[in-house]
Structures are given as structure tokens and as C-alpha cells.
Amino acid sequence: MINPAKRTRTIELSQIRKMFEVTNPDAINLGIGEPDFDVPENIKKAMIESIHENDTHYTPNKGYIELREEIVNKFKKDNDIKTNPDNIIVTVGASEALYMCAQAFIEKGDEVLLPNPSFLSYEACVKLADGKVVPVECSMENEFKLQANDVEEKISENTKAIILNSPSNPTGAVMEKEDIKAIADLSVDKNFLIISDEIYEKIIYGKKHYSPAKWSDNVVTLNGFSKTYAMTGLRIGYLTANEELCEELLKIHQYNIACATTTSQKGALEALRGPQDEVIKMVKEFKKRRDLIVERLNGMGYKTVNAEGAFYVFPKIEDKNFVQKAAKAGVITVPGAAFGSNGEGHVRMSYANSYENIEKAMDILEEKIINE
Secondary structure, three states: OOOOOHHHHOOOOOHHHHHHHOOOOOOEEOOOOOOOOOOOHHHHHHHHHHHHOOOOOOOOOOOOHHHHHHHHHHHHHHHOOOOOHHHEEEEOHHHHHHHHHHHHHOOOOOEEEEEEOOOHHHHHHHHHOOOEEEEEEOOHHHOOOOOHHHHHHHOOOOEEEEEEEOOOOOOOOOOOHHHHHHHHHHHHHOOOEEEEEOOOOOOEOOOOOOOHHHOOOOEEEEEEOOOOOOOHHHOOEEEEOOHHHHHHHHHHHHHHOOOOOHHHHHHHHHHHHOOOHHHHHHHHHHHHHHHHHHHHHHHOOOOOOOOOEOOEEOOEOOOOOHHHHHHHHOEEOEEHHHHOHHHOOEEEEEOOOOHHHHHHHHHHHHHHHHOO
């Protein structure tokens, strides 16, 4: 048998994907973070036209210039980030952008601060780069929001980076402006990198999203089209950073991917240029579902924060067998421990499913687990 590299032995396969193997195909899926909406028709049309126009060859490594120009406009309008097409890289989803950051900037001995809990890919990417994860606790009492004071306490001479994710997967927490700005200021004072995953920025309820790159040049801002435009399978994302950072990131992208898929790039261009009506409708529906699932879970005695963004809730459920019981009953969820030690005693549930299915799922949990 060929021995695997030591770095792969430090990580496990995703517990989110693992949950799909322990239940029947008819179960209601509250495990996966994928919008249940269709890609908007104008985006579909643009991709179909790109095939007919034979847009099936390599693009520049960084992506089509028209798309990068539109992303520049988006950053200026939505995030108050000043950038230029040369400092944009179109990626194979935000996942590739995250991996690029880890490979370009993290090496053995480097410490990377992660919110605890946080998306499980962050820790895996850090470990694959031989970095060391330093967790920063986010408490339920503070609605799981990362605070600048807690970050500052964890900074050491070995701190190379911090990964921010607001709105958050798995908690739905939206960071406060003052904490984001304070962490941005720290990145300048202490000279570390901020990797800001802003994939859920548009899925937000009654709050405003802020980007740390507004206040610091030591930032790589990651985003994509998967969540906002229901384009998950099309694998299209993007990042921006200063010229020096982009040059290093491009090396990883160039030798790993070459360029993002042409058809998806044309769809992404239309997503940015076209009407945003479907996005607005989607977010309105997500809020309705959030209100439902929070009310039902709290009614069952599972303390749940009224998440301000993304499409996840992270109820406190101390029954260690809950996830298995729920799966057996026909509802897929994900154990909170998959997202860090501070996730112990919690369960992640995604409400990226229909209102009707969420109602059915809550009825099943109430009948089969609460009242059993």
C-alpha cells in the first residue's frame, strides 16, 4: 500500500457529506448548505448562449476581463472596496479561493486564528498547508459573534492569518461593524493577513454587511455566486487583494486550475449585470423559513439564536445521539462538533429547503424525538 502524505492524515472527510450515507433517500435534508432555488432564467440563457457562441476555450488565468471589470464595480458599490481588474481572480468557487490562500501564505509553524465554531473547510485547508489552528471562542450568549477583544488575546508572534466569515456558517452570526474594523486595524498593527469569506453577504436580515478590506490592505476578500444566485454546481467564485498578494495567489490558481469554466463565467457576468429581483425574493423566503425553524425549535425547548444571516441555525441540543435519532426518523442534520470544539452540544440545521419540508421536519422531530 502507498502511504499517504502526512498532511492528509491530519484531516478527515467532511462530516456534512458523511451524514448523507446514514439515512434513507426520502429523508428531509436539513444538512446541506445549498439553496433549493433554481438558477435565474436570465443566467441560464446567458450560459446556453455562451455554448452556442463557442465560448469553450481557455480564458485568461484570472478570468474574462469583462467579468473582472464587473466584479470591480460590484466591490465598489456593495463593499466600498477599491480594486482593479488586475487584482481580481475568478476561481472555481469560493472553496478554491480559500485553498489558494492557505497554499500561498501559510506554512509550517504559522498560526491561523479561526472562529470556534466555524466552517469545517477552514481547519482542513490550514492543516493541508501545515499550519496550526488557533481557535477563538464565539459564545452563544453573544449570538456566536466573533469579537475583536477575543481575537487580540489570541494574537502571537506566530500569527499569520485569521479567517473571517460573516454571515457565518454554521451559526448565521453577523459580526458587528466595530469588531470588523477593529480586527482590520489589528491586521495592520500586528501585520497578519485577513482571509474574509463573504459568500453569504447578500443573505442577511435587517443588518448591514461590512468588509474588512475597507479598512486594511492586508485582506483577501473571497466571494462567489453559489449562495446568492443558487449556482452551487456551476463552481464559480472570485477574490480580490492587493497586487503583491494577488501575484502569489495566481501562482496557485495557474498551476492548479488554469482558469474557471467559461460557461460559468458567462453566467456570473449576467448574474452581476442582470436584474436582482430573484435574489431579493430568495432572501425574503429565507427569512420566512428562519422565523419558522427558530420558533419551532425554541418551542421544543432547543435554545436557538435568531440568526441574522446565511441559512443556518445552531440550536443547543445536548443529546449526543440526536443527529443519529433524527436521521433514523427521516431528518438529516449535522453534529455541531464538526465545526469545532465550541460546537459540542449543538446541531447545525440548514433552512435551505422548502417551507413545507421544514414544517414536516419539525413535526417529525417533535413527534419522534421530543414526544417519544
